[in-house]
Amino acid sequence: DAMVIQNPRYQVTQFGKPVTLSCSQTLNHNVMYWYQQKSSQAPKLLFHYYDKDFNNEADTPDNFQSRRPNTSFCFLDIRSPGLGDAAMYLCATSRSAGPSYEQYFGPGTRLTVT
Amino acid sequence: RKEVEQDPGPFNVPEGATVAFNCTYSNSASQSFFWYRQDCRKEPKLLMSVYSSGNEDGRFTAQLNRASQYISLLIRDSKLSDSATYLCVVYEIPNQAGTALIFGKGTTLSVSS
Numbered sequence: 043d044a045m046v047i048q049n050p051r052y053q054v055t056q057f058g059k060p061v062t063l064s065c066s067q068t069l070n071h072n073v074m075y076w077y078q079q080k081s082s083q084a085p086k087l088l089f090h091y092y093d094k095d096f097n098n099e100a101d102t103p104d105n106f107q108s109r110r111p112n113t114s115f116c117f118l119d120i121r122s123p124g125l126g127d128a129a130m131y132l133c134a135t136s137r138s139a140g141p142s143y144e145q146y147f148g149p150g151t152r153l154t155v156t
Numbered sequence: 157r158k159e160v161e162q163d164p165g166p167f168n169v170p171e172g173a174t175v176a177f178n179c180t181y182s183n184s185a186s187q188s189f190f191w192y193r194q195d196c197r198k199e200p201k202l203l204m205s206v207y208s209s210g211n212e213d214g215r216f217t218a219q220l221n222r223a224s225q226y227i228s229l230l231i232r233d234s235k236l237s238d239s240a241t242y243l244c245v246v247y248e249i250p251n252q253a254g255t256a257l258i259f260g261k262g263t264t265l266s267v268s269s
Binding site for chain 1: 160187188197198199200201202205243247256257258259260261262
């Protein structure tokens with residue numbers, strides 16, 4: 043049974059056209075994360091939520107926003123996608139913070155910007 | 157920016173071979189260390205944590221050298237199913253609540269029959 047679900051798996055958007063990626067979890071975990079992974083690159087943390095508390099990484103562009111309306115769902119909004127934003131976007135969850143808590147990743151959404 | 161560096165790869169080995177991956181990290185304050193496995197176009201999955209005393213899980217052995225800021229993963233008796241990218245991951249104390257996992261770019265392993 044899928045525990046971290048991401049929709050859609052593949053998303054194509056036009057340059058400058060806002061796009062929203064969706065993540066949901068059935069684990070009832072407190073923490074949800076969004077990572078960006080470009081081809082042949084390491085996953086890079088964009089931001090995370092600890093419950094309702096939003097934590098942005100210092101170098102995450104303002105173009106990227108996130109919402110977490112409830113425990114189960116978290117959204118990644120890209121306000122004006124550029125060609126450089128084409129990547130795999132990975133959602134992950136963990137029960138709590140700290141290294142003892144494994145992060146569970148969803149299958150990712152591959153974003154193409156045309 | 158804190159970095160995690162890995163062998164560039166790819167590693168191409170025959171079935172049954174022993175292969176070792178290395179990883180170095182730049183932040184001496186890093187607390188915890190992991191190896192993740194990522195199959196092609198799939199999500200990363202935790203393979204094993206790395207403990208100071210070294211740890212083994214079946215054919216996989218992980219070692220940590222804090223003084224040299226070096227982590228290794230040894231795979232014995234390679235199987236075709238071991239073909240994947242292996243990501244070295246370091247946990248750092250974040251400025252805010254949460255888990256700051258810093259990923260390396262990964263080393264690709266291809267096991268052939």
